[in-house]
Amino acid sequence: MATLQLREAVRAAMIEEMERDEDVFLMGEEVAEYHGAYKVSEGMQEMFGPGRVIDTPISENGFAGLGIGAAMNGLRPIIEFMTWNFAFVAMDQLVNNAAKIRYMSGGQYSFPIVFRGPNGAAGQLAATHNSSVESIYSSFPGLKVISISNPDDAKGLLKSAIRDNDPVLFLESEFMYGMKGEVSDAEDYTIPIGKARIAREGDAVTIIGHNKSYWRAMEAAEQLAADGYEAEVIDPRTIRPFDWDAVVASVRKTNRCVIVDESNPFASVSSEIAYQIQARCFDDLDAPVKRVTSKDVPAPYAKNLMEFYLPSAEDTYRTCREVLYLD
Amino acid sequence: MAGETEATKEKRATKAVNNLPKHAESTNGHMRRVPTQKGFGASFDVYEADAVTHEELDLSTEDVLVMYRNMLLQRRFEERSAQMYGKQKIGGFLHLYIGQEAISTGTVDAITVGHDSVITAYRDHGIALAAGMSPDACMAELFGKVGGCSKGKGGSMHFFSNEHRVFGGHGIVGAHIPLAVGIAFAHKYKKDDGVCVGFFGDGAVWQGSFHEAANLASLYEVPVVLVIENNQYAMGTAVDRAAAEPDLYKQAAGYAMPGALVNGMDVFSVCKAMRNHVAMARRFQPSIVEIRTYRYRGHSMSDPGKYRTREELDAEKSRDPILRLKSYILDHGIGTNDALDAIDQSVKEEVMASVTFAENSPLPPLEAIYEDVYSEEGFPFLT
Numbered sequence: 001m002a003t004l005q006l007r008e009a010v011r012a013a014m015i016e017e018m019e020r021d022e023d024v025f026l027m028g029e030e031v032a033e034y035h036g037a038y039k040v041s042e043g044m045q046e047m048f049g050p051g052r053v054i055d056t057p058i059s060e061n062g063f064a065g066l067g068i069g070a071a072m073n074g075l076r077p078i079i080e081f082m083t084w085n086f087a088f089v090a091m092d093q094l095v096n097n098a099a100k101i102r103y104m105s106g107g108q109y110s111f112p113i114v115f116r117g118p119n120g121a122a123g124q125l126a127a128t129h130n131s132s133v134e135s136i137y138s139s140f141p142g143l144k145v146i147s148i149s150n151p152d153d154a155k156g157l158l159k160s161a162i163r164d165n166d167p168v169l170f171l172e173s174e175f176m177y178g179m180k181g182e183v184s185d186a187e188d189y190t191i192p193i194g195k196a197r198i199a200r201e202g203d204a205v206t207i208i209g210h211n212k213s214y215w216r217a218m219e220a221a222e223q224l225a226a227d228g229y230e231a232e233v234i235d236p237r238t239i240r241p242f243d244w245d246a247v248v249a250s251v252r253k254t255n256r257c258v259i260v261d262e263s264n265p266f267a268s269v270s271s272e273i274a275y276q277i278q279a280r281c282f283d284d285l286d287a288p289v290k291r292v293t294s295k296d297v298p299a300p301y302a303k304n305l306m307e308f309y310l311p312s313a314e315d316t317y318r319t320c321r322e323v324l325y326l327d
Numbered sequence: 328m329a330g331e332t333e334a335t336k337e338k339r340a341t342k343a344v345n346n347l348p349k350h351a352e353s354t355n356g357h358m359r360r361v362p363t364q365k366g367f368g369a370s371f372d373v374y375e376a377d378a379v380t381h382e383e384l385d386l387s388t389e390d391v392l393v394m395y396r397n398m399l400l401q402r403r404f405e406e407r408s409a410q411m412y413g414k415q416k417i418g419g420f421l422h423l424y425i426g427q428e429a430i431s432t433g434t435v436d437a438i439t440v441g442h443d444s445v446i447t448a449y450r451d452h453g454i455a456l457a458a459g460m461s462p463d464a465c466m467a468e469l470f471g472k473v474g475g476c477s478k479g480k481g482g483s484m485h486f487f488s489n490e491h492r493v494f495g496g497h498g499i500v501g502a503h504i505p506l507a508v509g510i511a512f513a514h515k516y517k518k519d520d521g522v523c524v525g526f527f528g529d530g531a532v533w534q535g536s537f538h539e540a541a542n543l544a545s546l547y548e549v550p551v552v553l554v555i556e557n558n559q560y561a562m563g564t565a566v567d568r569a570a571a572e573p574d575l576y577k578q579a580a581g582y583a584m585p586g587a588l589v590n591g592m593d594v595f596s597v598c599k600a601m602r603n604h605v606a607m608a609r610r611f612q613p614s615i616v617e618i619r620t621y622r623y624r625g626h627s628m629s630d631p632g633k634y635r636t637r638e639e640l641d642a643e644k645s646r647d648p649i650l651r652l653k654s655y656i657l658d659h660g661i662g663t664n665d666a667l668d669a670i671d672q673s674v675k676e677e678v679m680a681s682v683t684f685a686e687n688s689p690l691p692p693l694e695a696i697y698e699d700v701y702s703e704e705g706f707p708f709l710t
Contacts, residue, residue, distance in 0.1 A: 108487050
């Protein structure tokens with residue numbers, strides 16, 4: 001095991017895959033000469049040359065579409081968005097072209113392309129810079145959506161995403177780039193897409209959280225343990241396709257479920273998880289499925305408001321106590 | 328300057344730009360780059376109608392007759408499609424290319440089909456047939472049958488053939504222009520000597536995607552020809568009602584690329600222009616070519632066409648590219664009326680056979696709805 005920052009794990013995955021396959025290239029704003037806005041691609045242009053690590057103008061629609069065309073014509077692009085907030089101007093490319101052309105062509109083309117970048121809240125940046133996009137994009141058939149919470153998953157899942165023959169949206173986090181963690185140094189380490197990770201076993205309540213919300217779930221589980229209740233924490237890791245089997249098995253054991261999701265609440269990832277659990281595990285439930293999300297408003301700037309806006313470990317802990325009928 | 332002609336004015340402007348150093352001091356003391364001749368003061372090639380003969384294009388009489396048949400196949404196929412639409416054999420939208428056939432036929436002469444790539448918007452039947460996609464598969468696609476070129480999942484706007492390197496058929500205005508640049512980028516990356524020709528309409532020029540794609544094409548020097556098929560109307564909006572600069576080819580100057588204006592009612596003019604620009608692309612010089620044409624039919628089948636006059640339509644029809652080539656063939660003794668009638672007859676038979684094929688092709692089975700979404704087998708769709 002090596003200890004890597006999350007940004008180093010992402011970088012290691014890209015380097016290994018670019019060494020393995022000449023058709024893989026990295027393109028995005030500031031990825032080459034600036035070494036990445038968050039230093040994820042540090043030194044990569046020196047390693048692979050300007051033909052494979054390519055700076056772009058600020059044209060998300062243009063270079064996302066360029067990547068899609070290149071994928072149609074046999075390459076395996078990694079398109080970095082400086083953040084997913086800036087990718088809304090490229091949304092047409094993602095949802096109409098990357099997701100649908102394969103279907104509309106009767107399966108004649110594959111789209112082995114990864115769109116990656118940080119997602120969700122990144123501090124006091126106000127409303128346009130704090131969007132969580134997984135709920136929106138996961139509703140589009142044709143896309144796959146991965147949202148990672150730690151360096152090991154970042155490396156193993158990004159390598160799988162780059163090798164995957166379908167378009168994958170890979171969601172990272174500004175807050176987690178500097179986070180260190182153990183990363184497998186197994187040769188050619190990959191983690192299968194669509195498989196959740198049981199991060200902590202327990203029988204009192206299932207807590208589901210991805211990306212930063214996974215850490216809120218783990219913190220809440222610690223607090224519950226102090227109260228004498230062992231929570232089971234599931235990091236879905238892949239949002240589309242979702243690992244329903246893992247969630248169903250856990251809820252059948254715990255009979256209770258709380259979802260932590262940084263999305264805004266309406267029609268979000270947590271909405272779908274709650275729907276699926278009631279449909280699949282109705283007779284197993286001892287309490288309503290509850291969720292902790294960002295507030296149903298745009299993200300604010302003021303520090304206290306922003307802290308109030310985001311789902312917290314404390315909210316999660318309190319919600320778990322509710323479904324355990326402890327208060 | 329007083330008494331100066333346009334030509335000398337342009338020359339003077341070019342010279343003035345050339346005389347500037349590559350970098351000049353700006354007033355605040357920072358170095359700045361000055362415009363080069365590439366952009367400002369650019370000149371554009373113009374390809375008029377009736378300016379070139381088939382001999383000058385090294386086309387044999389046989390080649391000319393093949394071109395004639397190629398254009399006629401598109402025309403007859405679409406006339407029959409319109410009829411089938413009226414009989415409700417075809418659903419959704421049907422955008423006809425009738426009047427614009429010289430562009431597709433002239434372009435396929437300039438590229439190597441199956442090696443080079445083409446991509447277009449939703450008015451896509453013409454280039455598909457011109458590139459050699461089978462009328463059977465095309466008609467079956469319109470009918471929504473499993474034998475269609477997209478297995479009945481794309482319809483009129485989404486004709487694809489990987490074999491012919493026809494990359495669609497795209498329904499969102501302008502959204503495929505970045506794809507054209509990406510396809511060309513991959514040709515360059517793989518060093519396969521391929522070129523991509525990306526077609527789009529006059530309306531698409533005012534989408535941001537065109538401008539982003541044009542800039543990227545020029546910046547990365549990818550082998551692409553961006554072809555504006557200016558058929559005068561974006562749905563019902565005439566070019567000069569949408570364009571601050573109605574000379575669309577001039578957009579090339581803003582992206583430091585060669586630009587050209589072509590008469591799209593003469594297949595030989597298109598052929599000559601596209602050969603030149605495809606050759607440039609093969610040397611990694613992208614360009615923008617505006618081909619002026621006219622669509623005789625409505626934007627789609629539901630368009631009453633009240634934005635234009637009968638007189639305008641009739642005047643345009645008198646410049647019809649197929650009639651023009653027919654006259655050329657007869658005038659130059661390349662073929663007789665009887666020979667051309669025989670071609671027409673064989674085209675009509677081919678089109679009728681495509682209708683029969685489409686009628687007989689089965690509907691897609693219901694389980695096909697879950698096929699072709701992902702490359703991966705067994706994706707766990709929610710049900």
